[in-house]
Amino acid sequence: MSFTGALGLMAMFLVDLVDMLFLSMLDEKEAVAAVGFASTLMFFTVSLSIAVSIAATALVSRAIGAGDMALAKRRATHVLAFGVLFSLALVWLIWPRIPQLLYFIGANFRTLDLATDYLQILVLGMPAVMIGMIGSGIMRALGDARRAMYATLLGGVVNAVLDPILIFALDLGVEGAALASLAARFSMVAVSYYGVVHIHKMLGEFELMDFLKDVRPIAVIAVPAMLTNLSSPLANAIVMAHGADFGDDAVAAIAIIGRVIPVVFGGLFALSGAVGPILGQNYGARLFDRMYKTLSSAVIYSAIYCILLCTGLYLSQEFLIRTFSATEATAEMIRFFATFVSFSFFFQSLLFIAIAAFNNLGKPLNSTLLNFGRATLGTWPLITIFGYIMGADGVLFGQAVGSVIFGLIGFRMARRFIRELEVKSLANG
Template sequence: MVLTGWASMLAVFAVEFLSLLYLGTLQDEAVMGAVGFGSMTQFTITSVCIGVTVGGAALVSRALGAGNLLRARTLAGASLVLMAGAALGAAAVFLAAIAPFTAAIGLEPDVRAHLLSYVLITTPFAVVMGIGMMLSNLLRASGRGRQSMWVLLAGTATVAVLDPIVIFVLDAGMQGIAWAGGVGRLATVALGGWLVFGKHRLVDWPGRRALLADLAAIGKIALPAALTALATPAAVIFTVSTYATFGPSVMAGATVVDRVLQLAYSLYFVLPGAIGPILGQNLGAGQWDRVKQTVRLTSRWALLYGLGVATLLAVFAPRVADLFQVAGPGRDLIIFFCRYGSFAWALNSLFFVAIAVFNNLGYAAYSTMIGWLRATLGTLPFVWLGAHYGGAVGVLLGQTLGFALFSVIAIAVCSRVLRSPPTTDATARVA
């Protein structure tokens, strides 16, 4: 299940990587910086959707692990309702805030103009993205990991076909890339809806009273999970706003670093959603030893994977920078990440494993606390000091070191949690 989740996430990030590569042929650093700023700040919407996905998948998988299929179906229906409402709300807040925020931080006029045009197209499709995420994870929670993978691949394949057409044939540039991404998300929902509703009938719609109760149960996990997930974009927004003070070249370089990081460490981003249902089902079945074994093996192999990826990035650092045709300080930023920052980033695997444990074993508040400590104490002073003493490269160094430190702290707390099965009260929080 981890491998199928990784394959689908790898495909998603590979297509985003290629999209930026196509934009690089325009040789316009303002466009590249705008797309990067938009994608990084829009992760606030994605984080809300991740929280709902974690809550819904955790309860559905537990119900299935306990053999209660009818309960799992009604929880799936409530999860989709909550996802639609949460994604709509998050998208509305984002659109209302992005213009005054970018004006307040003094974003370069060219970058800001491209950015506002870009997010006006992409943000409405965030609601579609959220529904697609939920459908995919309902399939994974029911043990259909391969079909869950194909749901996401439907969207990425659509974008992979459309991107070169809109860039090289239609000459639609950044806006063409934005519309292609929206069509890809519609394709994801189309296939996911057919599998979940038509083929497997995994969803029942609860009555009004039951819906309110189910929403409350899901929300007990989804809210802290969303707050935890929001910690990362909060840190990223502060960091990318700091990058913006160094000009379009650095913004373009930071965008490339973001896409390279996503692709290279795609396994990390899928860990909580991929191993969460496994932890939930084993906990529901009373298999505590399997819970600990899952965490131990996942931590070990994810860390080895990260160090291997960092080594490859260090070897090919100049070629990575050349691919995107970024010059000046932006190029220096890319090379520094590949040669040095990537090794610190390898430690982030421990953070994602710990978050999965906390969210699925009844300690969701731990996720929120550690996530926000990482986004504040692990980001603000490190990035500020890095910018003050090392410029744009110092910003990158500060962020990676701060994240690495709190990843170690997170796995240390996780180890204490795993010493014994959750208490009845803790278990009840995810029941």
């Protein structure tokens, strides 16, 4: 589940990395910084889509674990309807306010203009992202991780093919990168729709009264999950805003690192999508021994993954610097991240595991508190202090320290919560 999820997530985030790579070839650092600012806001919208997909995974996997396929199909249909309506409302709300939002997080002058052009195109693809993510969540709940991966893999391929054509051959620059990404997002919909509807036949007829009944259980999971997921882009926005104080070189470095992280650490980001449905199904079947083994296996997986990938990132740092034509100031931040900061992602993976447990086992508010704690108390004071002491590098280091603290706290809370569920289950016979 983690491996296929990792490949799928890496492919999706590779879309942004490919955009950054081709735009860096234009030899215009404002273009790279613009995509960094735009992607910071886009991360908010993608996080909301992931939150609704978490609700789909949790509700469908529990119904399957309890042996109620009719309920699973009904919930799948209604989560999808909920997601489409919600994403359309977001497009209506965000699109006219894009310049103000970008200015708020530090974009200005030509960087602001380029970021606005990029984001105004990309935001139109939000409903496609929502449908694709929910479809993948439903397939993961069914255990079909391979087909869920195909949707995001296709998106990466479409983007990689269209980027050079639109950016260079048609000379569209930043707008070409946005159009390529938009096409990639719509390609995800086709694969997800085919898997959910034609292969698994998981969508039934939409019934308004049943939908209204299901809105509450969907919202009980989706709303706290949205708040939880919004905390990560909030932390990134705080980091980007603090980085802007050190100039466009620092912003470009943070933007490049921000695109590299999901590709390199996609296997850790995939943990929530892998651990969640496994915990959900086993909780539905009251198999607590398997739930404990899932947590232990996830930690072992994270440790091995971090050792291998962080070592690889350290060894390839100069290649990244050359590939993105980084200035010396930008290069120094990339080296600092690859050498000292990247290993903190093991502790961040502990937080991902804890969040998956709380979201899928009926305690999503805990996930919200943990992630917002990391995004606020674990980010802003620390990057302010370390930024003052260490300069631009301190912005990265402060965020890493926060990840270590909240990762350890979150994992301990998750194990204790599963133990409480087991005790309660035994007491109820």
